[in-house]
Amino acid sequence: MAAGRFSRIIKDLINPKPPKPPYSHVVQIGDPALRAKALTVEPKELGSEHIQQVIKTLVKTMRRYKCSGLAAPQIGVPVRIIAVEITKNHVRAHAPAVVKAREMRVTPLRVFVNPELTVEDFTTIQSPEGCASLRALTGIVERYRSVTVSGVSPDGERTEWRADGWAARAVQHEMDHLAGLMYVDRCDPRTLEHQHWALINARAGRFLQHFDGFRNRQWGLFL
Numbered sequence: 001m002a003a004g005r006f007s008r009i010i011k012d013l014i015n016p017k018p019p020k021p022p023y024s025h026v027v028q029i030g031d032p033a034l035r036a037k038a039l040t041v042e043p044k045e046l047g048s049e050h051i052q053q054v055i056k057t058l059v060k061t062m063r064r065y066k067c068s069g070l071a072a073p074q075i076g077v078p079v080r081i082i083a084v085e086i087t088k089n090h091v092r093a094h095a096p097a098v099v100k101a102r103e104m105r106v107t108p109l110r111v112f113v114n115p116e117l118t119v120e121d122f123t124t125i126q127s128p129e130g131c132a133s134l135r136a137l138t139g140i141v142e143r144y145r146s147v148t149v150s151g152v153s154p155d156g157e158r159t160e161w162r163a164d165g166w167a168a169r170a171v172q173h174e175m176d177h178l179a180g181l182m183y184v185d186r187c188d189p190r191t192l193e194h195q196h197w198a199l200i201n202a203r204a205g206r207f208l209q210h211f212d213g214f215r216n217r218q219w220g221l222f223l
């Protein structure tokens with residue numbers, strides 16, 4: 001047994017109290033935080049320990065789950081904060097043709113507090129996307145090609161960013177989370193797919209899905 005897993009079991013035995021939000025795990029569909037309308041962060045709250053902790057945990061959890069975007073409701077806190085980051089590993093995990101079709105490009109970390117969205121290019125792209133709060137499923141969602149997101153940075157500076165392609169998709173997905181929407185509200189349900197359906201057949205159903213981080217190679221596909 002790995003040392004990390006062993007110490008976690010011991011820790012759980014000593015301290016069985018459930019954690020409180022912001023969680024370091026991603027909540028799953030059914031959690032009321034995902035269906036709430038996220039609250040605006042008041043300027044005087046931005047520097048508070050709580051909000052700064054939410055931001056820190058959001059980025060850490062997004063990276064731990066290999067997501068290219070995450071919204072605060074997904075760590076159990078329905079406030080208007082989103083993060084987007086597309087890393088080299090996210091891009092490399094997909095075939096060049098897929099990267100091209102999805103317009104996936106390395107995008108440094110961006111965190112927006114109280115983001116607002118403006119559509120720049122009404123051309124739409126249909127592409128599969130997944131949500132870390134709906135584990136292992138993907139569905140085809142139509143999204144605008146280019147958007148501008150404006151808001152406040154974690155330091156309280158006004159900030160604006162034009163996002164294209166996959167980054168624009170990530171922004172639209174995270175903005176939906178702030179409105180209590182999930183991608184399954186927008187996609188054709190007939191396009192829903194379990195990422196491991198073939199493996200489940202190959203293993204005669206013996207397949208364990210865990211909810212702590214990500215181990216598969218679908219990096220960046222989940223938001």
Ligand code: ZN
Pocket residue numbers: 130131132133173177223
């Ligand atoms: Zn999501």
